[in-house]
Amino acid sequence: MASTATGEEVPNKRVVLKYYVTGFPSADAMEVLTGTASLAVPPGSSVMVVKNLYISCDPYMRDRMTKHERPSYVPEFVLGETLVNFGVCKVIASGHSDYKVGDLVWGVTGWEEYTLVTEPESFFKIHHPELPLSYYTGVLGMPGLTAWAGFFQVGKPKKGEYVFVSAASGAVGQLVGQLAKLTGCYVVGSAGSDEKVNLLKNKFGFDEAFNYKKEADLDATLRRYFPEGIDIYFESVGGPTLEAVLENMRPHGRIPACGMISQYNLEEKHGVRNIFQVVAKRLRMEGLLVFDYYSDYYKFEEEMAGYLKEGKISYVEDIAEGLEEAPAALIGLFTGRNVGKQLVAVARE
Amino acid sequence: MASTATGEEVPNKRVVLKYYVTGFPSADAMEVLTGTASLAVPPGSSVMVVKNLYISCDPYMRDRMTKHERPSYVPEFVLGETLVNFGVCKVIASGHSDYKVGDLVWGVTGWEEYTLVTEPESFFKIHHPELPLSYYTGVLGMPGLTAWAGFFQVGKPKKGEYVFVSAASGAVGQLVGQLAKLTGCYVVGSAGSDEKVNLLKNKFGFDEAFNYKKEADLDATLRRYFPEGIDIYFESVGGPTLEAVLENMRPHGRIPACGMISQYNLEEKHGVRNIFQVVAKRLRMEGLLVFDYYSDYYKFEEEMAGYLKEGKISYVEDIAEGLEEAPAALIGLFTGRNVGKQLVAVARE
Numbered sequence: 001m002a003s004t005a006t007g008e009e010v011p012n013k014r015v016v017l018k019y020y021v022t023g024f025p026s027a028d029a030m031e032v033l034t035g036t037a038s039l040a041v042p043p044g045s046s047v048m049v050v051k052n053l054y055i056s057c058d059p060y061m062r063d064r065m066t067k068h069e070r071p072s073y074v075p076e077f078v079l080g081e082t083l084v085n086f087g088v089c090k091v092i093a094s095g096h097s098d099y100k101v102g103d104l105v106w107g108v109t110g111w112e113e114y115t116l117v118t119e120p121e122s123f124f125k126i127h128h129p130e131l132p133l134s135y136y137t138g139v140l141g142m143p144g145l146t147a148w149a150g151f152f153q154v155g156k157p158k159k160g161e162y163v164f165v166s167a168a169s170g171a172v173g174q175l176v177g178q179l180a181k182l183t184g185c186y187v188v189g190s191a192g193s194d195e196k197v198n199l200l201k202n203k204f205g206f207d208e209a210f211n212y213k214k215e216a217d218l219d220a221t222l223r224r225y226f227p228e229g230i231d232i233y234f235e236s237v238g239g240p241t242l243e244a245v246l247e248n249m250r251p252h253g254r255i256p257a258c259g260m261i262s263q264y265n266l267e268e269k270h271g272v273r274n275i276f277q278v279v280a281k282r283l284r285m286e287g288l289l290v291f292d293y294y295s296d297y298y299k300f301e302e303e304m305a306g307y308l309k310e311g312k313i314s315y316v317e318d319i320a321e322g323l324e325e326a327p328a329a330l331i332g333l334f335t336g337r338n339v340g341k342q343l344v345a346v347a348r349e
Numbered sequence: 350m351a352s353t354a355t356g357e358e359v360p361n362k363r364v365v366l367k368y369y370v371t372g373f374p375s376a377d378a379m380e381v382l383t384g385t386a387s388l389a390v391p392p393g394s395s396v397m398v399v400k401n402l403y404i405s406c407d408p409y410m411r412d413r414m415t416k417h418e419r420p421s422y423v424p425e426f427v428l429g430e431t432l433v434n435f436g437v438c439k440v441i442a443s444g445h446s447d448y449k450v451g452d453l454v455w456g457v458t459g460w461e462e463y464t465l466v467t468e469p470e471s472f473f474k475i476h477h478p479e480l481p482l483s484y485y486t487g488v489l490g491m492p493g494l495t496a497w498a499g500f501f502q503v504g505k506p507k508k509g510e511y512v513f514v515s516a517a518s519g520a521v522g523q524l525v526g527q528l529a530k531l532t533g534c535y536v537v538g539s540a541g542s543d544e545k546v547n548l549l550k551n552k553f554g555f556d557e558a559f560n561y562k563k564e565a566d567l568d569a570t571l572r573r574y575f576p577e578g579i580d581i582y583f584e585s586v587g588g589p590t591l592e593a594v595l596e597n598m599r600p601h602g603r604i605p606a607c608g609m610i611s612q613y614n615l616e617e618k619h620g621v622r623n624i625f626q627v628v629a630k631r632l633r634m635e636g637l638l639v640f641d642y643y644s645d646y647y648k649f650e651e652e653m654a655g656y657l658k659e660g661k662i663s664y665v666e667d668i669a670e671g672l673e674e675a676p677a678a679l680i681g682l683f684t685g686r687n688v689g690k691q692l693v694a695v696a697r698e
Contacts, residue, residue, distance in 0.1 A: 072629060257628045
């Protein structure tokens with residue numbers, strides 16, 4: 001059934017959470033249902049209906065799959081309701097003056113074919129449709145802005161500094177490493193397979209890279225790669241990695257932290273025993289969430305689109321085909337199955 | 350024997366470390382010996398000889414009593430050599446053009462009666478001898494500058510914010526709390542005895558204070574005192590306190606960290622399991638060491654001397670009499686024996 005701006009109801013496949021998970025999640029916690037969607041907006045309202053083209057699988061979603069004892073930074077998903085996350089969409093119907101039918105946008109949408117967007121103001125317009133639209137789930141979207149703001153605004157790099165990136169072939173890490181190289185830093189990345197290590201060195205231009213699964217003593221490994229110590233650690237992993245890094249930071253080092261994926265599925269979190277290094281080395285560890293930087297988005301979009309067109313930034317994504325694959329694609333983030341940014345193609349246009 | 354600027358040798362009592370300690374230290378690890386000191390400076394040199402009046406006992410010294418596997422931020426003490434730390438001194442002989450006999454100074458000196466200072470440039474002059482000279486080991490010295498720089502420059506407080514101070518009756522904590530009150534913040538402090546809690550509330554003007562030894566669930570305690578959460582946590586304690594605080598920080602909270610006394614004597618350090626809160630709440634945790642702020646010292650000295658003279662800052666110190674008492678005074682920091690800033694009076698003038 002073709003997309004339409006009339007009031008008709010169309011079938012609408014969607015992904016829901018069946019139960020809250022603890023520990024390592026299974027794709028069975030989600031299921032794909034088929035309901036219906038209206039493709040019209042109520043007269044006089046300022047909402048819009050979008051067709052979802054690409055939806056993003058992001059590690060932070062794990063937090064939303066668990067029932068929180070206390071309110072967390074993002075609310076848990078509602079059981080039986082459609083999952084939500086960043087996606088790239090085409091406007092099908094609009095009551096909002098800023099958006100017209102056919103506009104390409106990205107923002108928080110549903111894991112479904114069509115979504116009624118009640119807050120169109122929260123979406124961003126896509127100014128570079130000549131680049132792959134899927135990039136707006138990654139290098140030109142939330143992970144890209146996270147890498148850019150985290151590295152430059154929180155990390156405050158200087159030319160010649162030593163930078164370590166964990167989860168370095170992932171959506172954020174691959175960009176941080178390349179931004180660091182563009183800044184004139186020395187960059188080492190860690191990843192969980194030899195294939196990913198190869199990407200880091202040969203596609204993304206990291207100075208060095210290693211497979212952390214093959215390193216028995218990460219502290220010693222880091223000492224080998226950073227005999228002078230680390231100035232900036234871009235933190236996406238947490239746990240024992242953070243502990244080993246703290247031993248190897250240089251005085252006045254900075255740790256922008258955008259996630260700690262190693263900890264999300266643990267019922268007993270790893271205790272970091274050497275936080276005192278923050279004092280001894282006068283480190284600055286600072287968390288960041290992308291929505292604090294939304295006001296910089298269009299500036300970022302222009303800069304990053306420029307890098308991509310000039311070939312200064314490479315980008316690798318891992319695209320699952322169809323909503324049916326979305327649950328497994330999301331869970332794959334936690335086993336490191338994905339190579340590059342994980343997303344799901346819901347529809348190609 | 351009177352102090353003198355002639356070349357004579359005088360007896361010189363001094364405190365040395367006998368062996369490196371692990372775990373909880375005992376005063377027996379130190380001993381008081383008597384040697385001799387020359388009260389003259391070699392002709393043509395730029396060194397000086399000082400008479401030590403007050404020496405400071407500071408928690409960070411614990412780190413120097415243990416043999417480090419890897420270089421730490423301060424080197425370990427040398428066995429059998431005189432311990433060193435901040436002290437208030439009178440110049441007895443000087444080859445340095447900036448100092449003359451009779452000058453009152455503070456800086457890193459020996460735990461002994463007379464010290465040959467080879468780097469007089471590292472000392473500060475005392476501009477307010479009308480205030481108790483012992484204050485220059487505390488409110489007007491290293492702990493004072495730590496509190497001031499940590500609270501204002503790292504913490505960046507705003508009027509009306511919620512501030513939590515641990516080790517709050519100690520040298521740094523009592524000042525942080527009062528600076529926070531002067532800034533218009535709401536301040537709660539924790540300490541390890543009812544006597545100290547009483548000081549916090551009735552002498553230092555904290556809004557609330559509690560005895561952490563009487564609280565079974567620090568997380569719940571903090572939730573009670575900070576229903577809105579904590580904007581600034583001034584960290585001197587670490588371990589389980591830091592864990593409980595992280596649960597109670599507000600978004601964009603700041604944690605200036607100048608020490609983690611709860612961890613210094615543990616052979617197995619406490620692992621902090623919820624560092625992820627740094628991401629979720631976009632916290633900034635930043636270590637500070639006083640010597641990064643030395644260039645601000647004289648500005649600080651004027652400001653703090655003003656507060657003291659106007660009665661805007663109160664100050665409590667715990668003075669042990671004589672070098673013989675120095676080992677026990679230092680160890681007492683770790684049992685919380687001291688009430689207020691711990692120091693040792695070596696000589697009254």
